[in-house]
Amino acid sequence: MLADTLASLQPIDKTIADRVLAHLNRLTKPPGSLGRLESLAVTLATITGEAFPRVTPPGVLVFAADHGVAAEGVSAFPQAVTGQMVANFLAGGAAINVFARQIGARLEVIDVGVAAELPGQAPEFVDEKVRFGTANFVERDAMTRAEAERAVEVGIRAAKRAIEGGCRCLIVGEMGIANTTASSALLAVLTGEPVANLIGPGTGIPESRLSHKQAIIERAIRARAPDRQDPMDMLAKLGGLEIAAMTGAYLGGASRRLPLLVDGFIATVAALLACRLNPVVRDYLIFAHRSSEPGHVKALVALGGEPLLDLELRLGEGTGAALAFPLLTAATGMLADMATFEAAGVAGGEGT
Structure with missing residues (x-):
């Protein structure tokens, strides 16, 4: 696939x-x-x-997965929050639920690697779990190459479902405690930028813990030694299952000529990976907003992206893209x- x-x-x-x-x-x-x-x-x-x-209705795809590197204390929240937030998505109570309703979006929540069994009773829930979270990439590869490819294909299938459901634009979001750490590691390899220039508070860690986050990422990059010319190797060694799935969603959407409204830091890193797999994807990307995460600016520069909004957001979930979507409807209406x-x-x- x-x-x-x-x-x-x-x-x-x-x-x-x-x-x-x-x-x-x-x-x-x-x-x-x-x-x-x-x-x-x-x-x-x-x-x-x-x-x-025409860009309506939009499709919002939220991919959820856990990260083994959370054990290193790089997030302000415990790993259990990933599954709890998925339950919140399915109950309709998260920010992306509110914004998706406002723009009339088709919402799907995909478990690609949450480290717990989820009930999945809501119609918008899709269980495509590849594994129960990634490994701690400080100690070993986050996943196998085969698992990374399976996760990418989860995203391709999700994009296909959205298109078959009538969607004319895709918004790709995520949920995964410690995924800013994985995204920063990937971006450092993709761009050659020093890790210190890329890391931010993520879920809200204090300034005093940023040096620890930096050290963890630098240690992991040295230990894993990913191939900078091979996006799938990078994903397998340093990535997240939801980041891989997001990459696949961009590939799947671009293959069907859909506008891809890119959210914040993690979404932009996934978009960069998709472009490294096939540069044609770049022309299908529309950048929704500029996140307050330092690494997002570097990711945007790497893609030559100029965001539509700058609202100092750093939530993820696809929220910034959902907020920017009315600009697309205004452009088509004009x-x-x-x-x-x-x-x-x-x-x-x-x-x-």
Whole structure:
């Protein structure tokens, strides 16, 4: 499945951009006066191949998994919180539930590696557990390469379900205690940046514990020695099951020409991994917001991403992307519903 998905990825349709831009310049406004909303409309058209793209309904995919490195005290919360938060998602009480309802999203919560048995009675719950959390990557590889590939394929299948459910845009979120540690380790290998430039408070650890988090990550990178040219090796040695699944969701969504609205730090690291597996994915990415996590800025730079929002968020779950989604609907609505100068009988046009 992974090999087939990678092979099926196609470049976006850049030929449509001039046609969409010409239409934008005929709308009743000075050319370019709606700023980045206009460039967003062009981007959505090139991604979908439609002059009047549609992005509703969106699909929100939240992948949950645990990390063995949590045993090293790198998080402010105990590992049990991952499973507890999944229960909160299924009860409809988390931030992503609130925001998903507001934008009319199809929500799915996927257990790809929570270190506990989950009841899974809610219709939006999917049990695709690859294993009960990763190993502590300070001591040994987080998972086998085969497990990493299985987790990526969990994400590809989730994207396919969302598309078959009618979704026209994907928001990929996560839940996993200690996953900022895994993401920082992956990003350090992917970019060559010093770990000290990438780590932040994550779930809220105090400043005094950041040096410990840094030391743990540096020790793990030395011990695991991942191949910088091999994203799957990086995922197997330093990654998380939910990060691998998110990577797969981006691949699956791009293979079906869906706009991929990228959330914060962890989501952007997963997107970077997807782009290393196939660079074509980059053109399908729209960056929702700039997180307050230091590593997020570095991940955005690595992808050449310019976020739509900067709200000092650091929650994850896909919340920042859900908050940015109305900008996509505004861009498509402008294209489809705004009058042209000719139709409105307004003097002007491109010279206005």
